[in-house]
Amino acid sequence: MKAYLQTILKNALDKISPEPVETDIIIEKPRTPEHGDAATNLAMTLAGVLRMPPRKIAEQLIANLEYDSNKIKDVEIAGPGFINFRYADNWIFDQLGEVIKLGSEYGKTTGNAGKKMQVEFVSANPTGPLTVGHGRNAVLGDTIARLLEWTGAEVDREYYFNNAGRQMRVLGESVRARYLQLLGEEAELPEGGYEGAYIADIAETLLEKHGDSLRDSKPEDTVFKQAAEEAIFADIRNTLDRMNIRMNQFFNENSLYEDKSIEKVVSRLREKGLVYDKDGAVWFKTTEFGKEKDTVLIKSTGEPTYRLPDIAYHISKLDRGYDLCIDIFGADHIATYPDVVSALKALGYDTSRIDVQVYQFVTIVKDGQPFKMSTRKANFVTLDELMNEVGSDVTRFFFLMRTPGTHLEFDIAEAKEAGEKNPVFYLQYAHARIHSIMQKAAEEYDMKTAPDLSLLTHESEIALMKQVFQFPDAITLASEHREPHRLITYMNEISGHFHKFYHDCRIMGEDAPIARARIGLLQATQTTLANGLRILGISAPEHM
């Protein structure tokens, strides 16, 4: 419908304008029902270009507007120059029939059909369990991937990690210390070691597996680190699994060293004259790209900084042929990606294929106080703990319901108490209620007969139908902005319209034709709710 309105408006515009006008035609759903079902501000945006008052332009547009009366019932000028449209009844009923027919496919669009995309997210190094601090990243990345899938794209979910750095070395040494302690030896955690109880657990399984044969091990022996990495990754995968997140690939930073891509990046940049040696280190001329200082790529110790593998990693992504690569980054990475983009651009890559989404940090509030988390010091609330308390639906919903760009306050106590008050239940309850009615109705009415949907004339029925039709637009909007909360806003609205309808209109006890028509509307609504919840990765329960 949106596209249809844009087309007929464009045609009308071509007729009244002496010269072709290039402009985006914006169709919005007005806030208040009195302003119709759809509206455009086209006449107002054109006032400057055409040098005419907006209302005058609107009049001419309408005079030249050719539309199908089976789709549009009414067009009017309102306010300072808005053009408001009202949908024809026939169109509404036809659409509802379509929704019922499409079922679990309803809402899928083709905007990104044929495109291969990748979302990289979580990407926490395996030094400890996933905490609520990782939660926002994990849920945003997965849901954005789902949204893109619904717009037709083929999407890979990738987890990037590094198991070779100093962090991991300290992790291994921490496990070794705990292992020796279990053997009764005097052993201390290394400087900055990991204090969490999970380290001792890993040491214990090593003891069961190897007995005391590792007593004479050296700190640099990798058996401890490997055991830790395996155990922690198993834990992380399990946590992600509980949240309905399944990665397609875990990408090890180390492979970029093994296949020499790191070296190649440096030599390629050097060829371009963007790299030089100074004080034993290798520098990247970021001043060429407007930065105040150049940046070190390889330290004088010979160890690269994280930027270098980051560049090589993004080259790998682009070389793998993705049309679009989305990075989900916390605000702490905000300063790093411009260097990556600069390097890629300098090497001739099309950086429009890279899309960095930065979300703001979550402030954890515990016992009424801001709570600073540290994996090393084992000051954290894990996602598993949170899910044990409130389940994965509430966990996902909580991280999705707010704009990624604003700070989010996460009060542990509040989340745990959420229980019946949680807004996710508002959506799920609507779904469960419909299921319950449908079951009862199936006993009473013949569900096989085709419903006469034109019997749906109640104010609440009309409002609900129109809300159902907004679903594909809501998905498109959320996926284009990479903002899942926009879909949640929509889901809240449709749930509200359903609950109102439920209150105003009955099924059971009504005459068969009207009951049958309402069941059709319920079916479409339930489909929409179920599909929306599926995109959000939240269950659509049949009973509550």
Place this chain on the structure above:
RNA sequence: GCGCCCGUAGCUCAACCGGAUAGAGCAACUGCCUUCUAAGCAGUAGGUUUCAGGUUCGAGUCCUGACGGGCGUACCA
């Protein structure tokens, strides 16, 4: 110091490239279950969108400055 992000009801947050009367939930108050799930519905109250200017037909949204908060600004990741 400099850069990026944020500031909306008592609290947590919406507001679709700048559009019509800034909306929800929680908390408070008032009604609605002998009838399909009251985890619901209807209503009342709550706002100088942090502040001061500017841009224009129109600003919560864009620009400048101030104030407040977060994050960067490493040969840490």
